[in-house]
Amino acid sequence: MNLNTTNASADRPHAVIIGGGFAGAGAAWELTRHGVKPICLEAERRSGGLAGSFEVNGERLEKFYHHWFTNDAHVG
Numbered sequence: 001m002n003l004n005t006t007n008a009s010a011d012r013p014h015a016v017i018i019g020g021g022f023a024g025a026g027a028a029w030e031l032t033r034h035g036v037k038p039i040c041l042e043a044e045r046r047s048g049g050l051a052g053s054f055e056v057n058g059e060r061l062e063k064f065y066h067h068w069f070t071n072d073a074h075v076g
């Protein structure tokens, strides 16, 4: 698959990604690996999406908490 465009200037983005969550970050990573320069547009002030965080008293907390149960044997 050739993701390079022939008429795009080298100093301009070659692809636009909407959303800076994992999917957007993953797409940006893959595009970069293929020599395409992406730009990622995120609606929120910070990227991360569902996996993002916010600040409380100078510390960063996850937006959603993760919970592991003692019977999650496959995790340990």
Ligand SMILES: Cc1cc2nc3c(=O)[nH]c(=O)nc-3n(C[C@H](O)[C@H](O)[C@H](O)COP(=O)(O)OP(=O)(O)OC[C@H]3O[C@@H](n4cnc5c(N)ncnc54)[C@H](O)[C@@H]3O)c2cc1C
Pocket: 018, 019, 020, 021, 022, 023, 024, 041, 042, 043, 044, 047, 048, 049, 050, 051, 064, 065, 066
């Ligand atoms: C509590 C919790 C625990 C989880 N644990 C795991 C885990 O252990 N392992 C795992 O693999 N997954 C886990 N997940 C799921 C994982 O976090 C999500 O599947 C993943 O973050 C989704 O990423 P995404 O990029 O698809 O979507 P999102 O994270 O929703 O990102 C989409 C982004 O696009 C932006 N956006 C939307 N519309 C626009 C627009 N029009 N213009 C600009 N920006 C826009 C949004 O603001 C957002 O930042 C967990 C999720 C939660 C909530």
